[in-house]
Amino acid sequence: MNKVLICLYICTISFVNAKPQGSIDLETQQKNIVCYFASWTVYRTGKGTFNVNNIDSSLCTHINFAFVGLNADATIHVLDPWESSDPSGFNGFKNIVALKKNNPNLKVLLSMGGWNEGSAIYSDVASDPVRRRKLAENVLQFLQQWGFDGFDIDWEYPGYRGGNIIIDRDDFTELLRDLSSTLKPNGYLLTAAVSGSVDKIDTAYDVKGINEILDMINVMVYDYHGQDYEMFVGHVSPLYASSLDLQHDKNATSNVKSGMEYWISHGGVAAKLNLGIVTYGRTFTLADPTNYSLYAPTVGGGLVGPYTQQIGILGYNEICEYHLRTNYYWDDEQKVPHRVWGNQWVGFEDKRSIEFKTKFAIDHQLGGVMVWSLDTDDFRNTCRGGAYPLLNAVKKGLYALS
Numbered sequence: 165m166n167k168v169l170i171c172l173y174i175c176t177i178s179f180v181n182a183k184p185q186g187s188i189d190l191e192t193q194q195k196n197i198v199c200y201f202a203s204w205t206v207y208r209t210g211k212g213t214f215n216v217n218n219i220d221s222s223l224c225t226h227i228n229f230a231f232v233g234l235n236a237d238a239t240i241h242v243l244d245p246w247e248s249s250d251p252s253g254f255n256g257f258k259n260i261v262a263l264k265k266n267n268p269n270l271k272v273l274l275s276m277g278g279w280n281e282g283s284a285i286y287s288d289v290a291s292d293p294v295r296r297r298k299l300a301e302n303v304l305q306f307l308q309q310w311g312f313d314g315f316d317i318d319w320e321y322p323g324y325r326g327g328n329i330i331i332d333r334d335d336f337t338e339l340l341r342d343l344s345s346t347l348k349p350n351g352y353l354l355t356a357a358v359s360g361s362v363d364k365i366d367t368a369y370d371v372k373g374i375n376e377i378l379d380m381i382n383v384m385v386y387d388y389h390g391q392d393y394e395m396f397v398g399h400v401s402p403l404y405a406s407s408l409d410l411q412h413d414k415n416a417t418s419n420v421k422s423g424m425e426y427w428i429s430h431g432g433v434a435a436k437l438n439l440g441i442v443t444y445g446r447t448f449t450l451a452d453p454t455n456y457s458l459y460a461p462t463v464g465g466g467l468v469g470p471y472t473q474q475i476g477i478l479g480y481n482e483i484c485e486y487h488l489r490t491n492y493y494w495d496d497e498q499k500v501p502h503r504v505w506g507n508q509w510v511g512f513e514d515k516r517s518i519e520f521k522t523k524f525a526i527d528h529q530l531g532g533v534m535v536w537s538l539d540t541d542d543f544r545n546t547c548r549g550g551a552y553p554l555l556n557a558v559k560k561g562l563y564a565l566s
Contacts, residue, residue, distance in 0.1 A: 175559055176205040180240075191500055193223065195225075195525070196532030196533065196536065197245040197389075197532055197533055198224070198382055198534040199224035199227050199228070199537070199555070200227075200230050201227055201537065201539075201557070202536075203229060203256050207247075209471070210470065211544055212471025212472070212479075212481070212482075212485075214543065216262075216546075218539075218543050221264075221266050221267040221270050226380075227263065227270065227272050228273045228274075229260050229274050229275055229312075231278040232248075233276065233277075233281050234276060234277070234281065236288060238299040240276070250254045256346070257312075261310060272311075272312055273316045273353060273355065274303075274306065274315055275357070276316070283319065283325040283332075284326035285319060286322075286486040287328045287331075290322075291335055293332060294539045299339070299342075299343070303315050303343060303346070307347070314347070314354060316354075316355045316357065316543070317357065321359050321364055322369065324368065326525075330455065333368060333370055335368075336368070336374070336523075337370045340377045341379065348407065354378055354379055356378055356382065357384055358384065360425075361418070363549055364426065365426055365430065370474060375431055375432050375433055376389070376553065378436065382440060383424060383439060384536075385419075385424060385439060386401035388415075391448055391466070392465075396460060396462055397457070397509050398459070399458075400445060400446035401419075401440075401493070401510065401511075402418070402498035402499070403498060404419055404420070404498055404499060405417075405497070405520055407497060408458050420496070424437065424524075424528060428528070434447075434529045434530050434531070435531050438530065439525045439534065440534045441535050441554075441558065442513060442536050443539075443540040443555075444472070444479050444512070445477070445510040445511055445512030446476060446477065447508060447509065447511075448465060448509045449462055449466055453506055456509055462482040462509075465477075466508050469481065469482035469486070478510055480512060480539065480541055481544070482512065482540075484542055484546070484549070485546050490504060501514050501516065502527070514554070515556060518557040519557065522561025526561075533562060538552075541555050
């Protein structure tokens, strides 16, 4: 009889403590380093070209393949078959999943969405219960077909950019609920990339609701300033507010601290939140080359780089290769650097700023860090500071401090 009771007790405890195969144990987890692979970078030229073979899988706990799209009928849109699924092409899906052979603890997720996808189709599908369930089934089949460990959705953003500001917030929660009920019983992770802008969070997200559903939430606490929406100098991802920000009311919360703490104070569990760090800088062309302080007037984005080829953007690999000898400045209020040469200004991340951000993540007991993206770190060690200096700084900061 005693043996039976002991067995029943042990079995009951085991059942209570059991967790779905794909879920994350928030009490025992290591710090997350979620790395996004931007799949279109296979088409860059010269030293800027980047494919799965360039990934050091030992530096990440999770790698998200970005992106697939969404069709109006709730089917998955493979945006570029040659790059992603064609065996005669780059075959990205198969090759990225194969990275788990080198790192058995690595989780590889499929990410849907991104900036270029917009919001309209996501809003439309999320508003329809039938198509929500259809999408969940399609995602499950896709993950099973290719061997992914989970699904990440990057809808930018519910209620914005062609979305429905009235219903998207609740519909996004219901979409996640349908995805969860289909994916999690089959052992798959479910994550989302979300805005870190305080002025968007309440409109776009039911923070408590999605926190209960998702395994991880990747908070995009960056792109607070840029040439697309401002005509003055500002850093892409300041950790703290500047005293000058406080004179510009709408920018007082345009920083990592405000974004992360807003998520936490509104119901996000810190251990589920990953702090987003970028490996690119936002650039500006100064109106007056002699005025390069914060909020200096600008006339547009900075000149394109040889690899990224985008006005207003430079990868860290471009900054360190071509602009290492330019004037370097450290903002001790915001805990971030910038460089200036001629009429060009770039705010970016370096090892020092990442050290402050990883300490912030540890101090706030966050789940870890998300990195966008692998391709603009100095992955080739061109600048002789070691391959992946930014990603290595993330790993060193998180694991040394924790």
